[in-house]
Amino acid sequence: MARNNFDDLVAFRAVATERSFTRAAAQMGLSTSALSHTIRGLEERLGIRLLNRTTRNVVPTEAGERLLGAVGSHFDGIEAELHALGEMRDKPAGTIRITTGAHPARTIIEPSLARLLPDYPDIKVELSVDAGFVDIVAERFDAGVRLGETIAQDMVAVRIGPDIRMAAAASPTYFSRHEVPQTPHDLSGHNCINLRFPTYGGLYAWEFEKKNRALNVRVDGQMIVNDPSLALQAAIDGLGIVYLPEDQVLPLVEDRVLRRVLEDWCPPFPGYHLYYPSRRQHSSGFALLIEALRFRS
Numbered sequence: 439m440a441r442n443n444f445d446d447l448v449a450f451r452a453v454a455t456e457r458s459f460t461r462a463a464a465q466m467g468l469s470t471s472a473l474s475h476t477i478r479g480l481e482e483r484l485g486i487r488l489l490n491r492t493t494r495n496v497v498p499t500e501a502g503e504r505l506l507g508a509v510g511s512h513f514d515g516i517e518a519e520l521h522a523l524g525e526m527r528d529k530p531a532g533t534i535r536i537t538t539g540a541h542p543a544r545t546i547i548e549p550s551l552a553r554l555l556p557d558y559p560d561i562k563v564e565l566s567v568d569a570g571f572v573d574i575v576a577e578r579f580d581a582g583v584r585l586g587e588t589i590a591q592d593m594v595a596v597r598i599g600p601d602i603r604m605a606a607a608a609s610p611t612y613f614s615r616h617e618v619p620q621t622p623h624d625l626s627g628h629n630c631i632n633l634r635f636p637t638y639g640g641l642y643a644w645e646f647e648k649k650n651r652a653l654n655v656r657v658d659g660q661m662i663v664n665d666p667s668l669a670l671q672a673a674i675d676g677l678g679i680v681y682l683p684e685d686q687v688l689p690l691v692e693d694r695v696l697r698r699v700l701e702d703w704c705p706p707f708p709g710y711h712l713y714y715p716s717r718r719q720h721s722s723g724f725a726l727l728i729e730a731l732r733f734r735s
Contacts, residue, residue: 445476446476446477446479446480447480447505447509447513448466448513449462449466449468449473449476449477449480450477450480450488450489450502450505450506450509451506451509451513452465452466452473453473453477453489453496454488454489454496454498454502454506455506457495457496457497458495458496459473459474459477459496477489486499486501487499487501487502488501488502488505489502529560529722530558530560530561530721530722530723530726531558531560531561531721531722531723532560532561532562532721532723533562533563533564534561534562534563534564534580534581534721534723534724534727535563535564535566535578535579535580535581536563536564536565536566536579536580536581536582536583536712537566537568537572537574537577537579537581537582537583538565538566538567538568538582538583539567539568539569539583539584540567540569540665540666540667541666541683541686542583542598542599542710543565543567543583545599545685546583546598546599546710546731547565547583547598547731548565550598550730550731551563551730553730554726554727554730558723558726560723561723561726561727563727566579569635569664569665570635571584571588574713574714574715575715580714580724581712581713581714581724582712582713582714583598583710583711583712583713584710584711584713585602585707585708585709585710585711586708586709586710586711587707587708589711589713590713592715592716593713593714593715593716594713594714594715594716595711595712595713596711596712596713596728596731596732597708597709597710597711597732597733598709598710598711598712598731598732598733599709599710599711599733600709600733600735601706601707601708601709602683602684602706602707602708602709602710603683603684603704603705603706603707604644604645604681604682604683604684604704605681605682605683605684605686605687605688605691605698605701605704606619606625606644606679606680606681606698606699606700606704607673607679607680607687607690607691607696607697607698607699608673608676608678608679608680608696608697608699609673609674609675609676609695609696609697610694610696610697611676612629612673612676612677612678612679613697616628616629618697618699619679619699619700621700621703622644622646622653622655622700622703623655625644625655625657625679626655626657626658628657628659628678628679629659629660629661629677629678629679630644630657630658630659630678630679630680630681631659631661631662631663631669631672631673631677631678631679631680631681632657632658632659632661632662632663633662633663633664633666633669633681634662634663634664635664641656641662643655643656644656644657644681646700646703646704647703647704647705648702648703648705653703657679657681659677659678659679660677660678661677661678666682666686669682670682670686670687670690673696674690674695674696679699680696684704709733712728712731
């Protein structure tokens with residue numbers, strides 16, 4: 439049977455359940471004659487009588503009882519699921535999957551969730567921490583987190599963090615053995631701790647800017663890692679210069695564990711944004727999450 443005939447089955451189910459064309463027609467918002475015409479058309483297509491009609495009653499035939507038993511439970515399940523989906527839309531509930539880097543997960547997302555989730559026990563959030571770029575549509579994530587300047591134009595982007603500055607730093611022990619760099623070009627003579635990102639496979643080029651002059655430097659050194667916290671520890675241990683977001687470095691600079699260099703070459707740039715496909719219907723839980731993460735200066 440063609441899919442467009444499912445309405446006929448719904449009509450049959452209503453009549454067979456109510457045992458009345460009048461009550462079934464009122465339930466469906468149809469005229470009795472239109473409903474009778476629909477049932478007659480269904481019987482003609484199937485080539486078998488489904489209902490025995492009298493002036494006082496409507497009773498399913500043996501074939502009608504069989505059909506009602508077959509389709510009734512399925513339609514009950516469909517209606518229950520549609521009702522549940524409606525509640526999901528109106529009630530903050532369900533699982534929200536987000537792909538993010540470790541830094542925004544730790545500094546922005548988790549603190550926001552700590553404030554949001556206790557008030558909404560039916561919301562679940564799955565964080566997938568990944569250093570590489572992920573296709574959120576293909577991987578079935580609800581949203582992702584990236585720096586503002588790297589988000590595709592066909593995505594909706596919501597700012598969730600302040601501007602970011604990078605910081606280059608090394609331990610006093612390291613600088614006791616090496617001259618302090620005055621410009622990014624001087625890094626060619628230094629042992630730099632490199633980061634490798636899985637998305638590109640290559641090493642991260644250190645990006646600097648001063649007086650609108652941008653400069654990307656490919657540095658070299660004895661240490662290559664794919665984890666920023668390991669890079670930071672290597673710098674603490676005197677293995678070279680590290681280049682990381684300022685908030686990870688400044689506490690160690692203030693404690694004189696590290697010494698910052700090239701500060702005038704590190705202007706701020708757009709920070710982290712939550713992004714998601716522009717064409718989507720938001721659940722109330724996802725809308726709450728967006729507002730919880732939204733950056734307010």
